[in-house]
Amino acid sequence: MxxxxxxxxxxxxxxxxxxxxEQVGLDVHLAVCPPCRSFRRQVAFLRxxxxxxARRPNDDRDAxx
Amino acid sequence: MTTPADSGSSISSATDAxxxxxxxxxxxxxxxxxxTLQLSDASLAEDAVQEAFIGALRGSGSFAGRAAYRSWVFGxxxxxxxxQLRTQTRYAAAPVEDAEPDPAxxxxxxxxxxxxxxxxxxxxxxxxxxxxxxxxxxxxxACLDHLPGQQARVFMxxxxxxxxxxxxCRAVGxxxxxxxxxxxxxxxxxxxxxxxxxxxxxxxxx
Numbered sequence: 001m002x003x004x005x006x007x008x009x010x011x012x013x014x015x016x017x018x019x020x021x022e023q024v025g026l027d028v029h030l031a032v033c034p035p036c037r038s039f040r041r042q043v044a045f046l047r048x049x050x051x052x053x054a055r056r057p058n059d060d061r062d063a064x065x
Numbered sequence: 066m067t068t069p070a071d072s073g074s075s076i077s078s079a080t081d082a083x084x085x086x087x088x089x090x091x092x093x094x095x096x097x098x099x100x101t102l103q104l105s106d107a108s109l110a111e112d113a114v115q116e117a118f119i120g121a122l123r124g125s126g127s128f129a130g131r132a133a134y135r136s137w138v139f140g141x142x143x144x145x146x147x148x149q150l151r152t153q154t155r156y157a158a159a160p161v162e163d164a165e166p167d168p169a170x171x172x173x174x175x176x177x178x179x180x181x182x183x184x185x186x187x188x189x190x191x192x193x194x195x196x197x198x199x200x201x202x203x204x205x206x207a208c209l210d211h212l213p214g215q216q217a218r219v220f221m222x223x224x225x226x227x228x229x230x231x232x233x234c235r236a237v238g239x240x241x242x243x244x245x246x247x248x249x250x251x252x253x254x255x256x257x258x259x260x261x262x263x264x265x266x267x268x269x270x271x
Contacts, residue, residue, distance in 0.1 A: 002178030004169045011249040015230050038186035042256045045192050049205065050224035052196050054143065056136055 001029040006036045010043055085131075092135055093118075096142055102218050103146045103226065104153075113149060117142035147226050150236040167246050173253060186256065189264040201263060208258035212251055219244055220251035 001009070006029045009022055018026065030037050083089060093114060100110035121138040173184040180186070195201040212220060222233045234244055 002174075003180045004174045004178040007253060008167070008245070008249050011252050012245050014252075015245065015248070034188070035180050035185035038188050039256065042186060042189060042192075042259075043252050045189070046252060046255060047224060048193075049196060053202070053205065054140070054225050054227070056202070 001025045003029075003033060003036055006030070006033065007039050010036070010040050013040075014043060014047060083134075088131055092138070096139065099221070100142060100146060102214070103222060104149060105218075109149065113142060113145045116145055120145075143226055147228060150222065150226065150228060151232055153236055170250060170253060173257070184257065187260060187265055189260070192264060195263065204263045205259065208255055208262065211258060212254060216247050216251040216254065219247045220255070223248060 006026060009018065009026050012018070013026075030040065096114045096117065097110055100113045101107055104110050104113065117138050120141045121134070169178065173181060175181055209217070209221075219233055219237065219239075222228050222236070223230070228236070230241065230244060233239075234241055237244075239247075
């Protein structure tokens with residue numbers, strides 16, 4: 001598995017359960033690839049921030065008046 | 066201006082917001098743009114936005130100020146779009162899987178599929194503190210606005226309207242593999258944009 005394939009698998013991990021084969025291949029790649037480990041954390045953060053974005057109570061300064 | 070008598074009143078806050086034509090027009094334009102992208106139908110989009118504004122007037126929302134009003138009315142629109150997309154099944158079943166090739170996006174990966182030096186994701190540390198930073202959200206919104214059409218559409222359906230993958234495939238009429246390719250590209254692009262403009266060493270953070 002190379003980085004392009006790993007990022008595709010990490011993106012699909014957000015959509016469905018990976019097969020055992022995918023999981024093993026991914027784990028082997030992530031063990032030796034810090035940038036893809038960063039990508040995995042960032043994809044999870046994107047989902048969290050989109051949820052926060054959708055429910056954000058305020059985003060400008062008018063509460064100060 | 067807020068007087069002691071009406072401070073804390075959600076009615077007066079909503080009225081303040083709605084009495085500012087510039088605020089309402091900016092909000093309406095943003096909502097129509099979003100609804101049109103999601104529904105691919107200008108008149109359905111106008112209707113959904115209209116209904117969201119009416120729903121916000123009817124609702125007993127407690128919002129303190131414009132931002133909260135904006136969030137409230139956008140939330141109503143989000144639910145209307147989700148309902149509309151769930152009923153507007155374009156195809157009885159998702160299209161047959163097409164094994165279309167998925168070339169790596171330009172500039173991100175070497176020919177052998179490994180990250181290029183410039184594109185390799187950095188360690189963002191703990192990014193959660195940024196969620197409380199108004200400036201971060203402006204960068205975030207700008208990055209979302211720069212996603213190309215199809216990527217923006219399905220990414221927002223997935224992560225903002227919060228439809229499940231099969232619902233998106235039915236509403237848009239694309240295969241699961243098409244959807245996964247678009248979501249993958251959107252995530253690559255969005256994280257790249259955030260790193261370039263916020264989290265990276267080169268980012269011009271205040």
